[in-house]
Amino acid sequence: MDLFNTLVLLLDSTVRLSVPLLFAALAGLYSERSGVFDIGLEGKMLAGAFAAGAAAAVSGSAWVGLMAAVLVSVFMALVHGFASITHRGNQIVSGVAINFIAAGSTIILGQAWFSQGGRTPLVGAAGRFGAIHLPFADALSGVPVLGPLYSQLLSGHSLLVYLAFLLVPFTWWVLFRTRFGLRLRAVGENPAAVDTAGISVQWLRYRAVICTGVLTGLAGTYLALAQNAGFVKDMTAGRGFIALAALIFAKWRPVPVMFACLLFGFLDAFSIRIQGTPLPLIGRVPVQFMQALPYILTVVLLAGFIGRAIPPRAGGVPYVKER
Template identity: 70%
Template sequence: MESLDTIAQVLASTIRLTIPLLFACLAGLYSERSGVFDIGLEGKMLVAAFAAGAAAAVGHSPWLGLLAGVGTSVAFALLHGFAVITHRGDQIVSGVAVNIIALGLSAQLGSTWFGLGGQTPQLQPEERFLPLTLPGADAVAGVPVLGQIYSQILSGHSILVYFAFAMVPLTWWVLFRTRFGLRLRAVGENPAAADTAGVSVNGMRYAAVVCCGVLCGFAGTYLSIAQSAGFSRSMTAGKGFIALAALVFAKWQPVPAMWACLLFGFLDAVAIRLQGTALPAVGILPVQLMQAVPYILTVALLAGFIGRATPPKAGGVPYVKER
């Protein structure tokens, strides 16, 4: 029974660690499918985490935090859009700029406003998104396996977790079953053709970038006021880039994106669980190796060793109407 409990714990922590990746990965999906590469996911998550932590601490409400997080992230997304869509700037350079600005701004504002060396104040429980107990979870807790799965793995997460998973089919539906989604993908694959058909390429790309900003806002908010009780300096710690890796790994598809994020979340959870414990036959597994696995897998995929990842055709190229 003890090993079952351990497995349940690892899986529950997998879900918690997956959420920021999943939000950010879906965010990148909208943006990149429309032809706007975004390596600034990390930065947008970071400012969102800061804004959410600060607003929740000052306004004493997680919802206010969410609003601030999403708002700030959208503002940064629009900055990226302004640079690369309106002014046809380089998308990679703009992404680097967003990341560095986010890093400096969140830490500087944090230390000036709160005087805690870049952190936001510790949040009280009522200022956070707390774990919810799903109906009947306690009642079935005693049932072996199925009851455990329900009560220990599926139940006991914050509302944002369920929202993240709901976003996966929703994103699939929006991208592949609506006119908006068709147009969004069209401007990412062949903007000139979409333009000829009367679709505003820049308008669609702005819409996609805003979707990206909203979801990055959720990712950052989750980090600072659901997973932890406040913002701390550079708390995203590369999660935005793992999300980017997951996006490539999922070949720019929503449902595979979820599996990729779950895989990377699982590796993270296992790495935390195994820290310092010796495995039979293998010995102590180096934590750093486990941390590097998502990146190594992604490079292997890009190299064509595990299938082929084809990015949206017009990705990274600014659209110029007259030639």
């Protein structure tokens, strides 16, 4: 029973840790499927987290924080779009720029507005997305096996957690069952064909980039207002890149993205859990190795040793209407 409880706790923290990855990876999915590479997920998420923390601290409302985060992230996504869609700039370069601008300005503005060393003031319960208890969670917790699974693993998360997991089927539906999704995928594979059909490549890509902005804003909000009670500088700590890794790991498909994020979340939860304790058979695994594992796995995948990750064909190439 003790092992079982440990496992439930481990899975519970897996869910919590994978949610920001899931938001960010789904965000990247929209953009990259439309042919716009985005290594600026990290920056947009960070800017979103800061906006959420700052707006929630000033207004006291989590929803105002959410709105601010989405607005700021969408704005940064539009900057990326302006550079890479309208002006046909290098998408990688633009993403790098977004990351730096976000990293610097969140600290500078945070310090100037709140003077707490780059963090935003802690918000109270109204300023956070608190835990939601599913019906009968307390009543059922006594039931063996299923009880703890329901009351600890499924119940007691914030609204954003449920939203993140609902977004997976929703994204699948949008991409594979709507006209917008079909066009979005087409524009990432063969923009000239979409253009010939009389659909604006640029406008389609802009819409994809806006979706990315909205979702990275949600990712930031989760970090600042659900996992924590305010913004802390550099709080994304490379999660945007892990999300990018998850996206590649899942070969740009929504449902595998969820599993990849859960896997990377599990690795994170596991490494926190076993810190220092030796494992049977393997012995003591250095924490640093566990931290590097998502990146190592992604490199191995990219090299084609476990399946093959083929990006959208028009990814990274600006579309020129006439030559």
